[in-house]
Amino acid sequence: MAEADLTIRQRIAAALKGGMLTSKDISKAVGIREKEAIDHLDHVAITVNRAGGGERFVVKPSECRSCGFVFKKRERLKTPCRCPVCRSEEITEMRFGIVER
Numbered sequence: 001m002a003e004a005d006l007t008i009r010q011r012i013a014a015a016l017k018g019g020m021l022t023s024k025d026i027s028k029a030v031g032i033r034e035k036e037a038i039d040h041l042d043h044v045a046i047t048v049n050r051a052g053g054g055e056r057f058v059v060k061p062s063e064c065r066s067c068g069f070v071f072k073k074r075e076r077l078k079t080p081c082r083c084p085v086c087r088s089e090e091i092t093e094m095r096f097g098i099v100e101r
């Protein structure tokens with residue numbers, strides 16, 4: 001793993017401990033593109049949950065603003081673009097954080 005990547009992930013983890021953030025918030029906080037932020041988030045989530053320490057990676061799922069559908073079972077960390085129930089594209093952004101167990 002490149003040292004620069006490690007630093008970015010450490011910075012992302014630090015930002016996530018301050019509150020629930022969207023991938024856009026993270027990209028701004030760390031100074032990388034949103035797509036890169038999502039790639040790093042995957043690794044941060046795995047690392048935090050696998051560490052088995054006092055911290056846990058948490059996800060607040062997206063919701064459809066039109067019908068209230070919640071994307072609970074989504075495995076990818078990218079906000080979906082369309083509701084499968086009503087086809088609305090008014091979807092709230094996923095939020096991520098690191099909390100104490």
Ligand SMILES: [Zn+2]
Nearest residue numbers: 064067083086
């Ligand atoms: Zn909907």
